[in-house]
Amino acid sequence: MKISVFGLGYVGAVSCGCLPELGHEVIGVDTNPLKVKMINNGQSPVVEEGINELIAKAVAEGKLRATHDVEDAVLNSDVSLISVATPSNPNYSPNLTAVDAVVRSIGATLRKKQGAHVIVLRSTVPPGTTEERILPILLEASGRQIGDGLSLVFNPEFLREGSSVKDFHNPPQTVVGSLGEAGYEAMEAMYKGLPGKFERTTTQIAESVKYLCNVFHAMKIVFANEAGSVLKACNLDGREVMKIFCQDTQLNISPAYLRPGFAFGGSCLPKEVKGFLTMARDLEVPIPTLSALLDSNEAHIKRAYDMIAKNGRKKVALFGLAFKPGTDDMRDSPLVVLAERMLGKGFELAIFDRFVKISRLLGKNKEFIEQEIPHLDKLLHETPEAALKDAEVIVIGHADAEARQAIIAHAEGRRIIDLSGYADLRSAAGAHYEGICW
């Protein structure tokens, strides 16, 4: 393929060095004449292991050159990758001036070009940018429509500085959001031969994935550093603890607990988080991120309450009261907190939880619920249908398949607020469905 690469920084320079390895011809473009000159001299404008050799080889083989001339680059390529910088504005939103300018100039050149062209945004941008901001600029500048020889793609870059050449050849996955089918096909052809899943999605989802990756990586570093600092204060080796911690690929380094849903609770997580925070405080180790966990969890319960209270309906059926399905343990259940809040605000509440039977409650669990919701026996219903009878709003903490069938059958004209993410409830006929994080 013939590819032009706009922006010869870390991302663009690595594309210029590595894409010829996959058999493509590349033209690099930058407004900085020094970077253009360096590429044409077979030198890398950035320092990265292995990149100098790749750029020198590609230039020597006639597979790579650079220019400042947008027309030259666009007229002599089928695909344009945009990897210009997106620095922060004073309020930390990304400054997209360079992206806008490149898209405008590529679009204007397309007026002079016959044949199809694929524009691929690789710079990191907030969700919605490609479709809501870049697309109108491109359509206006080019006078073309998507499908009319024009595709616009968002394809995030996952490389890490310091190991970028290795990362290019071994991506965790390739994520492509495209406006126009031809964009997906072009990206499949461009990355042919690279390992990892090729994920076709929307531009908005591809943009979000890239943002979340960076935030998550930052959060992992902060977690490891805060945890390690507390452990050090206990005369322990935080690295040794973390090494064993990371060996658990079922619960720790895995998709477990990464499904957006309702707040955490139960007899272990809140207690252990509080215990760890007290320990850190006693050791005088500041851990601002971990200290915010409980507030964040509380804010999520409030988010659910605000959704329920939004249009003032007061008759609510709540499915699930225990902290998770299949148990009757209600200690520190966020659904109990939510139920209490609704009762306190005068909601009429009917509750169904198949596993919670007042007559069978014992010990601490019984004490806890008697203190939190003293008249629970009057609110709990034996069947889903009984709980649903007068409900205007149906709140799903958790519900088994049989309960969901009943909900779907009684959904007409009611609001469903799903805190758990059951696929079958989304399409309940006649209901107004809303998920807490989706």
Ligand SMILES: NC(=O)c1ccc[n+]([C@@H]2O[C@H](COP(=O)([O-])OP(=O)(O)OC[C@H]3O[C@@H](n4cnc5c(N)ncnc54)[C@H](O)[C@@H]3O)[C@@H](O)[C@H]2O)c1
């Ligand atoms: N650096 C990374 O590790 C990394 C990884 C993934 C994604 N990203 C994202 O990729 C984008 C680029 O990052 P980078 O680190 O390569 O940036 P960079 O600052 O190293 O390079 C950007 C290049 O764009 C050039 N440029 C600016 N305006 C231009 C224009 N109008 N036409 C042509 N070239 C122009 C600049 O001269 C510069 O050479 C950013 O959005 C960044 O967030 C970076």
